[in-house]
Amino acid sequence: MAPKVLISDKLSEAAVQIFRDRGIEVDFQPDLGKDKDKLAEVIGNYDGLAIRSATKVTEKILENATNLKVIGRAGIGTDNIDKEAASKKGVIVMNTPFGNMITTAEHAIAMMFAVARQIPEASASTHAGKWEKSKFMGVELTGKTLGVIGAGNIGGIVCDRARGLKMKVVAYDPFLGQEKADKMGVEKVELDELLSRADFITLHVPLTDQTKNILSAENLAKTKKGVRIINCARGGLVDEEALAEALKSGHVAGAAFDVFSEEPAKENVLFNLPNVVCTPHLGAATTEAQENVALQVAEQMANYLLTGAVENALNMPSVTAEEAKVMGPWIKLSEHLGAFIGQMTDDEPIKAINILYDGCASEMNLEALNCSLIAGIMKSINPDVNMVSAPMIAKERGIKVSTTNQEQSGAFEGYVKVTVATPTRERSIAGTVFSDGKPRFIQIKGINIDAEVGEHMLYTTNNDVPGIIGTLGKTMGDHGVNIANFTLGRAVAGGEAIALLYVDGVVPAEARAKLAETGLFNQIKPLQFDVK
CATH class of the missing domain: 3.40.50.720 (NAD(P)-binding Rossmann-like Domain)
Incomplete structure (x- = not known):
């Protein structure tokens, strides 16, 4: 379905046409911004909101903005937008600082x-x-x-x-x-x-x-x-x-x-x-400036809604269209790494997050990767969290986030490793992006693996003894669960081992209970990832 944008202030027809030419549905109501009650009533229908200074985007408006992803201000001043409320809602706020x-x-x-x-x-x-x-x-x-x-x-x-x-x-x-x-x-x-x-x-x-x-x-x-x-x-x-x-x-x-x-x-x-x-706030009031900022905000909003490019955002790191193309798989990898950690630590609070960027990953837009990774972690707490709201939620919870960069140090051209500390333990996972553009998990708890990420997965830990593969395979088969990919890893022979299964559906509670009854497994954890 095509994104839908509301323009609630006076923007030029050329700006409206930019949205249309990019395949975005536009609802041009240039006087709607003056009616805050009507705006609050309809805002839930839109993915984007384009405004000038007349529209006041208050916390009340944002409470109703159930689908809103981006607010674009044609101009530099954003005093008429509650940016903190927008960030908590996960809505990007953009302006056009150079047009006027x-x-x-x-x-x-x-x-x-x-x-x-x-x-x-x-x-x-x-x-x-x-x-x-x-x-x-x-x-x-x-x-x-x-x-x-x-x-x-x-x-x-x-x-x-x-x-x-x-x-x-x-x-x-x-x-x-x-x-x-x-x-x-x-x-x-x-x-x-x-x-x-x-x-x-x-x-x-x-x-x-x-x-x-x-x-x-x-x-x-x-x-x-x-x-x-x-x-x-x-x-x-x-x-x-x-x-x-x-x-x-x-x-x-x-x-x-x-x-x-x-x-x-x-x-x-x-x-x-x-x-x-x-004079009555005429600083930006020339024909050229008004046209420039209107066209610029339309381009920026369209780029974000269609490609994920973030330009001139006030509450999120900017990501150019070129960066978005290259970084897309790495942003997805970061989200998956965070999601793994978040699901594994959903029973205790996270105190600190350390993110290591190695090789080519260290040369990317790390702010954007950080936001994606933190969002992945926070989604285990709140499914509505995204890259915009996650850093704020982490800060409110007192979670300390630190980042380390290093040159290529191993067989991979680049990788990302995240370690979180809770009151009782540390957990870590690392991943990379292969040449096919697909994210892979390459290390869990210091144990090397090579696992493709699927929507439904099952993670187990056990002592390295015979019969684990057979037990997992038979139990999944008995409960109608098809295994798409099966990855094993161990620290040393006879020591701690892990298994990560990519399966075609949710692993039933009965299957997990059957595995637990064998006494072979120290941990059995179903996982879910947004692979779209």
């Missing part, structure tokens, strides 16, 4: 010009029939110091444009390395130095606990007298009450805001103050 970068950066530069030359007030005055040429004395940008808080994608473009305007650019960004700063032609500084030196300050960071009110009353007091402040990033980055006081006192000469702490902003303490330029 140029537009947003250009708006910040435009706002800087507007506040530097008091263009809106001068325009209003002139429209009113006044000719107040001497009233609107501006300042040049050339030679001035621009302080950029956040030198990432959009901030980096602003830095480039400002240098073209012959401004001196200083940047504060904890993630900006010195080599990158040198390449950008900006001076990397701490926040306090930026505040004291900048003639203009522009913000380009997301709203987080660390950045909320980064321009607080205390930090505004540290700024250079006559500074002008531009915010085209997120409301809440500046203490608006404190900024209003600084504007009234003359310490801050002007401000240009496209975003506000509460939106839509019908009232705000900054409104109607002298030399304050305000």
Whole structure:
């Protein structure tokens, strides 16, 4: 059955057509996002949800999203999505961080010009029939110091444009390395130095606990007298009450805001103050940007629903379409390894998971493999767990996850080995992918084997004595269970041995009871794997 996507905000017809061209069923209801009750009522029918900013994806909406796999936000901001609830539900949240970068950066530069030359007030005055040429004395940008808080994608473009305007650019960004700063032609500084030196300050960071009110009353007091402040990033980055006081006192000469702490902003303490330029969140509002992000989100969602490729996800590691092709069997192997461990330890809590990647496996997207493996383990606890929700569930349960990489160390081109620790023991299993693309188990409890993975399997342990093969074969036959593949392994002759049977159906409880009656087996465990 073809995936089904709901578009609940206004996206272009070209974006809608992308879904259709890829064979995805689309329900285009651009005003539905404004009706949260109706959205909650119908969301369970869809595999994907494409939105802009009008749709609010709340925990209540997600509770009803029984089939939802991905939410695509056409744009960069995801404040309107409960990402924690989405992660717990196993829903990928994607955005399009690059589609409107140029537009947003250009708006910040435009706002800087507007506040530097008091263009809106001068325009209003002139429209009113006044000719107040001497009233609107501006300042040049050339030679001035621009302080950029956040030198990432959009901030980096602003830095480039400002240098073209012959401004001196200083940047504060904890993630900006010195080599990158040198390449950008900006001076990397701490926040306090930026505040004291900048003639203009522009913000380009997301709203987080660390950045909320980064321009607080205390930090505004540290700024250079006559500074002008531009915010085209997120409301809440500046203490608006404190900024209003600084504007009234003359310490801050002007401000240009496209975003506000509460939106839509019908009232705000900054409104109607002298030399304050305000626009209604227009940063991404150009024809080109709106089209770009709409097309991009449609492509990303279609790629995920059809190929498993994950791009620009906020709650899961990204996997390109090329990686998805190569890694598909390895992701499946990781899930099988996790499922084996999870089913074997369903009677006691897991304290720690260590994953070893050897050879070619160590060069892959390990975050994605980790997520798949942890999901396999967690499914024994909750069948609804997937790659998105599993890491969060593991973290909530206090499970420590560690990863080790190593170069090729044996006969296999690469393999994955997982070891889990419980309060009483450790369990381990290793696997690889053969040239036929099929995952194989190659080691259990340190004992080497070569076992194909089937939907239904039976795992037994025993002392290495004669008669095990015959007993297993006869018992399965007596109960109508056909054996597709039979794998044996032992540590040493006469020591501990294991058997792994790939069978054509569920092993009945009666058959397992019959095996137990023989007294030959230390452990008898039916296993099930999702091999689709």
